[in-house]
Amino acid sequence: MFPKASFFRSLGWGLAVTLLVTFILQLLGFIRIDPVEYLENILILGSWWILVSLIFYYGKKIQVRRKSLIHIFSLAIFFCFVLLLDQWMSIPDNPVSIFLLILFWMGIAQFVAPAFFKKYRKYILGFYGLVWALFVLLRWNENTYQENRELAIFLLLFPIPIFLLLWIFEQWKRMKELEAEKNQAELAMLKNQINPHFLFNTLNNLYGLCVEKSDEAPEVVLKLSDMMRYTIYEGSQNEVLLSKEIHYLENFLGLQKLRHRYHPKIDFQLSLEQDKMISPLLLIVPLENAFKHGVEKLTEQAFVKVSISSNQEKLRFTVENNFDPSLQSKESGIGLENLKRRLKLAYPEAHFLQITKNKDIHQVTLEILWN
Known part of the structure; x- marks a missing residue:
């Protein structure tokens, strides 16, 4: 089952556009549909439906850059060349034209679904090479053909x-892997983000505020309650609003300010133009690591800078913190490895993750392209 309604919308739009363009082209006389050729009509229209649906589905994930524009322009020129060559040779079911059309469709597939095409490139080329060879054998003798x-x-x-069925299977398998990975990530979050150490320090500070009868005590209880509720309930969803994820981060930062007696400098910048849906408990991993490996090991001048911006095209999330180089482990954290895996499953071909270290500064930059 596909978790996103955009897939089904893409199928609907693809079918509507394919039928509309086919009707217009037939009305203008550019194409002729033989009502007797049921199998041929179904397969040809079905292939165009698949192509148009894939373009709708992957369209927003494909970054329109110079390389992409050159690819599209080259395919258009190549297709025009094939049509002119076929008209000039004037041979019915010309094997040369069909071979070039196969290459054209492979170019389309490589553009709209690059990851799938790259994975099964040898099978696609081998399968169609065999099919074309059989077609040539049949075409060699006119009567036999x-x-x-x-x-x-x-x-x-x-x-x-x-x-197409193989592509659907790949999507189904990816969703199953994502679900399993997310379940593991939820357990990791319950152990790492709302862990006994974190709870102990927070409750200890809360006890001090209660003894002092501070007005901040109810706010601390509310923040901690919201965090636990979000992790347990919202974290089990496939997607949540970005604003809810940000609210979770704000609660986390609020409690971190209370926990640390050295009062680390926290700079939080937010620009939320588009409140999109996002996989939950993704952004907390780099932020939690900034405190775990940075702030908690520094006695003074610790800082964490957080920047979140979301517009119509993408989400950009940056976490920067200082750390003590002498106390850093060379091993990669489990949290970041889980994050990389979840991003690969949830946003294939639609995310960018960069982790950099410069002397005593650690920075994580995450970008997600919206669907």
Whole structure:
């Protein structure tokens, strides 16, 4: 099952656009649909439906850069060349034109689904190479070809639904992996973010505030309650509003200010233009590490800078902190490894994660492209 309604919307838009363009082209006389050729019509229209749906589905994840524009322009020029060549040669079901069209469709697949095409490139090339060779054998003799024309067309179009089913299986498998990984991440969050050490320090400070009858005590209870509620309930969802995730971070920062007697300098900058849906408990990992490996090991002049900006295109999240180089472990943290894995599953081809260290400054930059 696909977790995002955008997939089904893409199928709907793809079907609508394919039928509309086909109707217009037939009305203008550019194409002719033979109502007798049921199999050929279904497979051809189905292949166009798949292509258009994939473009809608992956469209917002593809960054329109110079390289992408060159790719699109090259495919358009190549397609025009194939049409002109086919018209000039004037050979029905020309094997050369069909070979070039196969290359064109592979170029389209490589553009709209690069990860899938790269993974199964050898199978796609090998399968279509065999299919084209069989088509050429049938096409070699005109009489044999006319007797087996439907079989030849079927051979050319049959791989499309096969690779479509394989792509759907890959999406299903990725969602299952994401669900399993998220369950593990939730358990890790319960152990690491709301851990006994954290609770002990927070409750100890809360006890001191209660003894002093401080007005801050109710606020601390509320923040801690909100954090535990979010981790347990909201963290079990596939997606939550970005504003809720940010509120969770704000509560975390509020309690961290209370916990540390050396009063680390915390700079929190927020620019929320678009409140999109996001996988929960992603942003807390770099922030928790900034305190665990930075602030908690420094006795003075500790700082944490947090920046969050969200617009129509993407989310940008940056955490910067200082640390003591002599106390740093060379081993990579489990939290960051889990984060990388979750990002790979939840936002394939749509995220950027950079971790840098410069002397005693550690910075994590995360960007997520919105769907």
